[in-house]
Amino acid sequence: MIGIRVEEQWGCLTTTPFFFALSVHLKLHECKGLRGMRRFPSIKDNCEFRQIYESGRTRADRNLVLYLCFRSGGDSRIGVSASKKIGNSVVRHRVTRVLREIFRLHRHAFTSPCDLIFVVRKDGAKQDYRTLEASFLKLCRAQGILEEARC
Structure with a gap:
């Protein structure tokens, strides 16, 4: 009516x-x-991706490449780049979902707000959750943005 x-x-x-x-x-x-409900803090604009690629710091392992750029304020954000070389859309979206979940679970431990871009390598697309989480944490520790666990 x-x-x-x-x-x-x-x-x-x-x-x-x-x-x-x-x-x-x-x-x-x-x-x-x-x-x-709040939106998930993600990087979506191509210009933001390019800016972080050009001015950010880089670390890599066999599964992932991390580009990092510190922010002056706000929350940390994540962007995931998974090219068609690593697999079809099902594979790419699975890896993206896993990385976003790992980020969600560990973002409280970041020492300062930053923008993170993860580029998935071909080996990274074949890995399970635990392996991707270990790569994520190793790269974040290497960049110095993850506080160490207090025992």
Whole structure:
């Protein structure tokens, strides 16, 4: 069913058509608190990738290459680059999901906010979670951004 809503927006009265069913559906989701979810801190813009490639520090092992650039404020962010050379889209997305999960679990241990870009090598696409996590942590420790565990 279609209706007309009159509301004040920036000091002006506006009339907008809307669907009653859609309005009720959106109100239900607002009550459940789904609007409070935060976006995953990732690097998506090509210009940001290029800037970090050019000005960032680099470390590598047989599975991953890490490019690192420190930030002045905000949260740490991650970007993953997995080319078609390592496999089809299923393989590329699996590695991306695994790296993002490893980042999510360990980002509280970073000493300062930074942008991380991981380039997946061909051997890295064949590895399991534990091996990728070990590579991730080794590269972050080599860059000095991961605080050591306190025993």
